[in-house]
Amino acid sequence: MTHEAGIPLGIRFKLLSDSPQDSAAQVVSEVVVGDHRDLDTLREFARGCDVITFDHEHVPTEHLRALEADGIPVRPGPDALVHAQDKGVMRAKLMAIGVPCPRHRIVSDARDVAAFAAEGDGFPVVLKTVRGGYDGKGVWVVDSVEEAAEPFRAGVPVLAEEKVDFVRELAANVVRSPHGQAVAYPVVESQQVDGVCDTVIAPAPGLDEELALKAEEMALGIAKELGVVGHLAVELFQTRDGRVLVNELAMRPHNSGHWSMDGAITSQFANHVRAVLDLPLGDPRPRARWTVMVNVLGGDYPDMYSAYLHCMARDPQLKIHMYGKDVKPGRKVGHVNTYGDDLDDVLERARHAAGYLRGTITE
Amino acid sequence: MTHEAGIPLGIRFKLLSDSPQDSAAQVVSEVVVGDHRDLDTLREFARGCDVITFDHEHVPTEHLRALEADGIPVRPGPDALVHAQDKGVMRAKLMAIGVPCPRHRIVSDARDVAAFAAEGDGFPVVLKTVRGGYDGKGVWVVDSVEEAAEPFRAGVPVLAEEKVDFVRELAANVVRSPHGQAVAYPVVESQQVDGVCDTVIAPAPGLDEELALKAEEMALGIAKELGVVGHLAVELFQTRDGRVLVNELAMRPHNSGHWSMDGAITSQFANHVRAVLDLPLGDPRPRARWTVMVNVLGGDYPDMYSAYLHCMARDPQLKIHMYGKDVKPGRKVGHVNTYGDDLDDVLERARHAAGYLRGTITE
Numbered sequence: 240m241t242h243e244a245g246i247p248l249g250i251r252f253k254l255l256s257d258s259p260q261d262s263a264a265q266v267v268s269e270v271v272v273g274d275h276r277d278l279d280t281l282r283e284f285a286r287g288c289d290v291i292t293f294d295h296e297h298v299p300t301e302h303l304r305a306l307e308a309d310g311i312p313v314r315p316g317p318d319a320l321v322h323a324q325d326k327g328v329m330r331a332k333l334m335a336i337g338v339p340c341p342r343h344r345i346v347s348d349a350r351d352v353a354a355f356a357a358e359g360d361g362f363p364v365v366l367k368t369v370r371g372g373y374d375g376k377g378v379w380v381v382d383s384v385e386e387a388a389e390p391f392r393a394g395v396p397v398l399a400e401e402k403v404d405f406v407r408e409l410a411a412n413v414v415r416s417p418h419g420q421a422v423a424y425p426v427v428e429s430q431q432v433d434g435v436c437d438t439v440i441a442p443a444p445g446l447d448e449e450l451a452l453k454a455e456e457m458a459l460g461i462a463k464e465l466g467v468v469g470h471l472a473v474e475l476f477q478t479r480d481g482r483v484l485v486n487e488l489a490m491r492p493h494n495s496g497h498w499s500m501d502g503a504i505t506s507q508f509a510n511h512v513r514a515v516l517d518l519p520l521g522d523p524r525p526r527a528r529w530t531v532m533v534n535v536l537g538g539d540y541p542d543m544y545s546a547y548l549h550c551m552a553r554d555p556q557l558k559i560h561m562y563g564k565d566v567k568p569g570r571k572v573g574h575v576n577t578y579g580d581d582l583d584d585v586l587e588r589a590r591h592a593a594g595y596l597r598g599t600i601t602e
Numbered sequence: 603m604t605h606e607a608g609i610p611l612g613i614r615f616k617l618l619s620d621s622p623q624d625s626a627a628q629v630v631s632e633v634v635v636g637d638h639r640d641l642d643t644l645r646e647f648a649r650g651c652d653v654i655t656f657d658h659e660h661v662p663t664e665h666l667r668a669l670e671a672d673g674i675p676v677r678p679g680p681d682a683l684v685h686a687q688d689k690g691v692m693r694a695k696l697m698a699i700g701v702p703c704p705r706h707r708i709v710s711d712a713r714d715v716a717a718f719a720a721e722g723d724g725f726p727v728v729l730k731t732v733r734g735g736y737d738g739k740g741v742w743v744v745d746s747v748e749e750a751a752e753p754f755r756a757g758v759p760v761l762a763e764e765k766v767d768f769v770r771e772l773a774a775n776v777v778r779s780p781h782g783q784a785v786a787y788p789v790v791e792s793q794q795v796d797g798v799c800d801t802v803i804a805p806a807p808g809l810d811e812e813l814a815l816k817a818e819e820m821a822l823g824i825a826k827e828l829g830v831v832g833h834l835a836v837e838l839f840q841t842r843d844g845r846v847l848v849n850e851l852a853m854r855p856h857n858s859g860h861w862s863m864d865g866a867i868t869s870q871f872a873n874h875v876r877a878v879l880d881l882p883l884g885d886p887r888p889r890a891r892w893t894v895m896v897n898v899l900g901g902d903y904p905d906m907y908s909a910y911l912h913c914m915a916r917d918p919q920l921k922i923h924m925y926g927k928d929v930k931p932g933r934k935v936g937h938v939n940t941y942g943d944d945l946d947d948v949l950e951r952a953r954h955a956a957g958y959l960r961g962t963i964t965e
Contacts, residue, residue, distance in 0.1 A: 240609075249936075268628065513914070547882075551883075558610070
């Protein structure tokens with residue numbers, strides 16, 4: 240999707256990919272298949288690149304520092320990206336700059352977890368490995384000291400957090416360029432199912448204007464303080480008492496910003512590309528009253544193409560974005576966007592299409 | 603741009619290109635460099651393709667028939683495409699189905715041209731080679747029998763046409779799928795400079811609703827009668843006495859439809875891809891009150907990238923589409939789109955950006 244956004248600007252991508260079957264590898268013309276954890280591979284790949292960016296956070300921080308030392312611009316840079324790679328570093332930094340977070344502590348065993356619970360409202364407690372988590376992986380909600388043993392088995396440091404009593408989840412997406420220009424997308428509502436993002440509504444319905452502004456300012460502040468270059472997604476909890484707390488950070492175009500491909504004047508992907516190249520940023524404002532994104536998860540049908548017929552015929556305004564991934568149950572294999580003036584209608588159209596593509600709706 | 607539109611649907615393109623420097627060859631991952639006039643090349647290329655389509659009309663009709671005979675779907679098919687390849691065939695067919703055209707005749711020498719002129723309002727007369735013309739090439743406006751000799755030198759049949767006393771040029775863009783579904787984009791105004799499309803305004807300002815409807819119906823009728831599959835652009839003259847006459851046909855996404863990339867719910871490229879695959883067509887309606895497209899022609903600067911800084915900073919809503927072509931004076935190397943509620947403002951923004959990219963505006 241980043242490549243797609245680069246085409247109109249004549250930006251040529253070279254891709255380092257785990258496999259030739261990767262989504263991006265199917266559409267980018269210059270692909271190097273290799274391991275992003277291997278410094279020699281990265282160095283060889285980086286030769287001749289004007290700038291390096293990412294669609295995930297898993298390149299080791301120290302390798303990025305080595306590339307920078309070689310004189311290759313890395314955007315976002317390792318000093319910023321580490322906050323999206325390591326939840327311990329992220330929490331410490333956010334606290335230091337005064338950003339409200341859930342109560343949390345690095346814990347070293349189940350007894351530690353019990354102590355952390357006792358200091359607050361008791362169990363349940365959320366445990367997260369500080370590195371490597373994704374879409375609910377590496378996250379446990381534990382109800383007792385017995386259950387708390389599991390997360391420590393991987394030997395990775397574990398972060399304990401209070402289970403926030405939230406009304407809903409929000410996301411504030413911002414983009415920042417090297418010379419400090421920044422833009423904020425409208426704050427969206429993000430609905431999760433089984434720990435995986437399912438639906439995003441832009442803008443978040445009924446969100447108090449003051450709270451929306453506060454969330455945007457908070458995201459812009461984090462981007463600035465952390466020296467982010469490119470897209471920053473700040474996942475937020477909206478609490479019952481009208482506050483927002485930071486849940487997670489992502490430093491790349493993010494699922495909570497996919498709506499912008501069809502719903503904003505400039506998409507998150509286009510603005511990420513602009514920021515990485517230090518070009519002036521595009522207008523992030525919405526083009527429609529409501530835009531809804533629903534993820535398409537892998538379901539019963541290995542081939543979703545035949546479902547296009549029904550979905551496109553039923554809704555000529557529907558925007559389908561499939562990633563060319565092998566369909567596996569529960570895997571994010573695409574998303575749909577819809578927009579319009581009537582939120583119920585827009586939601587129904589997006590959910591119907593996503594459900595039909597997955598195979599959970601058959602009429 | 604067609605590849606760009608195929609990415610979200612997971613459509614994989616294989617490209618036959620004259621050169622690895624071609625615009626499309628820079629972004630499509632599977633590229634075969636070869637001559638589209640050579641049947642063996644075409645046959646080898648077509649192996650394993652589900653369907654073949656085009657971004658120009660220059661593949662010889664008889665080769666397309668051979669591919670069809672081999673069982674490869676060609677869309678648009680040769681029986682339709684010939685009307686966009688050969689202006690003599692096009693005029694004969696349009697007359698046969700009752701579509702209003704300028705007065706015309708195939709002529710064989712300058713004396714024939716003089717006779718044609720004498721039967722009408724005299725000189726000037728427009729002469730066109732029936733094949734191979736493009737962007738004003740292969741077209742002459744002659745004022746005397748002496749000037750009329752030039753077009754015959756190439757040895758290609760020549761079509762004489764009256765020089766229509768038009769108010770402005772319009773274009774009606776439609777898309778038709780194999781099972782007969784068709785959609786019509788709003789009729790646009792197309793402004794030419796030196797025979798090359800410069801500005802397109804969607805929809806055509808102040809166009810009488812009845813005439814607009816008539817033009818759309820005419821284009822849909824032509825698509826049906828000619829058996830077009832994919833995008834059909836019908837270039838029109840709007841005459842002083844309130845009629846529309848057909849100027850040219852193009853059977854592919856067309857310059858007069860580039861506005862739709864940012865201005866319509868479904869772009870001409872997305873609908874062309876859908877039609878070629880016999881998928882239901884997307885909504886062609888505009889997303890903004892006015893959308894303006896201005897072509898970027900090659901100018902004084904071989905590298906237009908530095909102009910991005912000014913253009914993007916001046917207008918965060920601007921949409922730049924560059925084709926990755928070598929910059930040569932007067933060559934179409936990209937276009938810009940702008941949209942909004944105020945036509946004067948939208949026009950000014952698009953013209954400024956295109957002029958700045960070309961180098962004719964420097965403030």
